Amino acid sequence: MTDSLRLGVAGLGTVGGGLVRLLAAHADRLALRTGRRIEITAVSARDPAKDRGLGNALGGARWYADAVEMAADENVDLVVELIGGETVAKAAVEAALSRGKPVVTANKALLAHHGVALAAMAEKAGVALNFEAAVAGGIPVVKALREGLAGNRIEAVYGILNGTSNYILTSMAESGASFEDALAEAQKLGYAEADPSFDVDGVDAAHKLALLASLAFGAKIDFDAVHIEGIRRVSALDIAFARELGFRIKLVGTARSTGEGLDVRVHPVMIAEGSPLSHVDGVFNGVVVHGDFVDRMMFEGRGAGAGPTASAVMADIVDIALGVRLPLFGVPVEALSPARVMPVTARQGACYLRLSVVDRPGVIADIAAILRDEQVSIESLLQRGRAPGEGVPVVIVTHEVQEAAMARAMARIGALASVLEAPTMIRIEQIKRA
Structure with a gap:
C-alpha cells in the first residue's frame, strides 16, 4: 500500500460530521479500493470543545480556527471545504490550490459565482477540484x-x-x-x-x-x-x-x-x-x-443530509486517491464557451393562469378579448362556484405561447376592475419521455 492521503477538513457541521463518521466506518474498505489509507490529519472549526458526537473519530487531528491556515499545513495533502458561503471558503480553496493541493468542495454558491476562476487555478496547479456533493446530495449526477x-x-x-x-x-x-x-x-x-x-x-x-x-x-x-x-x-x-x-x-x-x-x-x-x-x-x-x-x-x-452528502464527498476523495483528475466542468477552462442565456420572455410553452374575478356577466368575455388580442390561445377554462357580485376563481390553460405575449396579457388582465387580485401564472413544462 502506498503512502496515506491526508485530509484537512474545513467545517464540522452536518456534512463534515457525516464525513468523519463515514471514514471511521469504512476506512479499511476505502484503503482496499484505493490502495491508500485515507485519514483526517487536520480540521478547522469554530469551537474545538463542542460535543459533535464524534467520539474519538478525529484521533490526533490538529485543530485550526482559520481554514486558510489549515490549508497551508504541510501535513495536509487534500483540502475538503465544507464551510459554505463564499468569503472564507473561497480564501481556503484558493490557499490550497495556490499550494498545489487538490480540493473537494460541497459549496454550490462558491462555484456558481467563482467556479471558472477557481477551475483555472486548479488547472494551472495541475490538481483536481471536485464538487460532486455540491449538486443533488448523494446522487452522482456530476460524475454522470x-x-x-x-x-x-x-x-x-x-x-x-x-x-x-x-x-x-x-x-x-x-x-x-x-x-x-x-x-x-x-x-x-x-x-x-x-x-x-x-x-x-x-x-x-x-x-x-x-x-x-x-x-x-x-x-x-x-x-x-x-x-x-x-x-x-x-x-x-x-x-x-x-x-x-x-x-x-x-x-x-x-x-x-x-x-x-x-x-x-x-x-x-x-x-x-x-x-x-x-x-x-x-x-x-x-x-x-x-x-x-x-x-x-x-x-x-x-439531495441533502449528513449521510448522502458525505457519500458524495468521499466519492470525490476516492477519485483523487486513485489519481483521477478531470477539468471542473468536463473541458479545460479555455474551451468553455461564453453562453448566451435566453431571457425568460423568449420561452415558448403552455401556461396555467388563475384569476380571482367578480362573478358577473361579461367578465370572461373581457378576459378572452385580451387573450385574443395578444395571440394567446385557450386550451381549457375552469370556473368553480357561483357567487353573483363576489369573487370566484377562474383557471385558464393556454396552448403554447411566447412568454412575452403572456406577460402583456397578464398585465392587461390584472388592470381590469373585475379582476380582484394579481393573476397567478405557472408554466406548464413538457419533460419528454425517452
Whole structure:
C-alpha cells in the first residue's frame, strides 16, 4: 500500500460530521479500493470543545480556527471545504490550490459565482477540484455528466434540486396545507432553515442548475442571467387545480440548448402526472438528462443530509486517491464557451393562469378579448362556484405561447376592475419521455 492521503477538513457541521463518521466506518474498505489509507490529519472549526458526537473519530487531528491556515499545513495533502458561503471558503480553496493541493468542495454558491476562476487555478496547479456533493446530495449526477455521458451531446437537463421546497410542495399536495403552514412544518422537522429564503426563493436550486448547465453544455454561465422564481406564491388552490387538470406542481430547474442560446431557469412548473420528476416527493431530488445517444436518463435520491452528502464527498476523495483528475466542468477552462442565456420572455410553452374575478356577466368575455388580442390561445377554462357580485376563481390553460405575449396579457388582465387580485401564472413544462 502506498503512502496515506491526508485530509484537512474545513467545517464540522452536518456534512463534515457525516464525513468523519463515514471514514471511521469504512476506512479499511476505502484503503482496499484505493490502495491508500485515507485519514483526517487536520480540521478547522469554530469551537474545538463542542460535543459533535464524534467520539474519538478525529484521533490526533490538529485543530485550526482559520481554514486558510489549515490549508497551508504541510501535513495536509487534500483540502475538503465544507464551510459554505463564499468569503472564507473561497480564501481556503484558493490557499490550497495556490499550494498545489487538490480540493473537494460541497459549496454550490462558491462555484456558481467563482467556479471558472477557481477551475483555472486548479488547472494551472495541475490538481483536481471536485464538487460532486455540491449538486443533488448523494446522487452522482456530476460524475454522470462529466464522465458517464461524455459520449453524448446533452440536449436538456431538468432537475428538482432543492429538498426543502420539494418537501413543502409535497406537504401542500398531500394535506391541503397553505405554503406558510407547510413551511412551518418543514422548519419544525429541520428540513428548512429559520431563514428559508435561499431554498424557497429558488436561489439554492439556481446555484446547482448553473453548475449542471456548465457541465452539460461546456459553457460559462453568468449566474445573474439565470431566471429565478421561488414557491412563495404557490397556493393550496393552485395545487388543487393542478391535480384536477392532471398535473403536479414542482420547483424545477431547466437547462436546454436551443438555436437561440441556452434556456436556463428555475421556477415552479406544472408537470403531467406520471411524467419524469412528477413522483419525486418529500426531501428527495431528481434529475432528468436528455442526450443524443442515451435518450433519457433519470437520477433520483436524497439531495441533502449528513449521510448522502458525505457519500458524495468521499466519492470525490476516492477519485483523487486513485489519481483521477478531470477539468471542473468536463473541458479545460479555455474551451468553455461564453453562453448566451435566453431571457425568460423568449420561452415558448403552455401556461396555467388563475384569476380571482367578480362573478358577473361579461367578465370572461373581457378576459378572452385580451387573450385574443395578444395571440394567446385557450386550451381549457375552469370556473368553480357561483357567487353573483363576489369573487370566484377562474383557471385558464393556454396552448403554447411566447412568454412575452403572456406577460402583456397578464398585465392587461390584472388592470381590469373585475379582476380582484394579481393573476397567478405557472408554466406548464413538457419533460419528454425517452
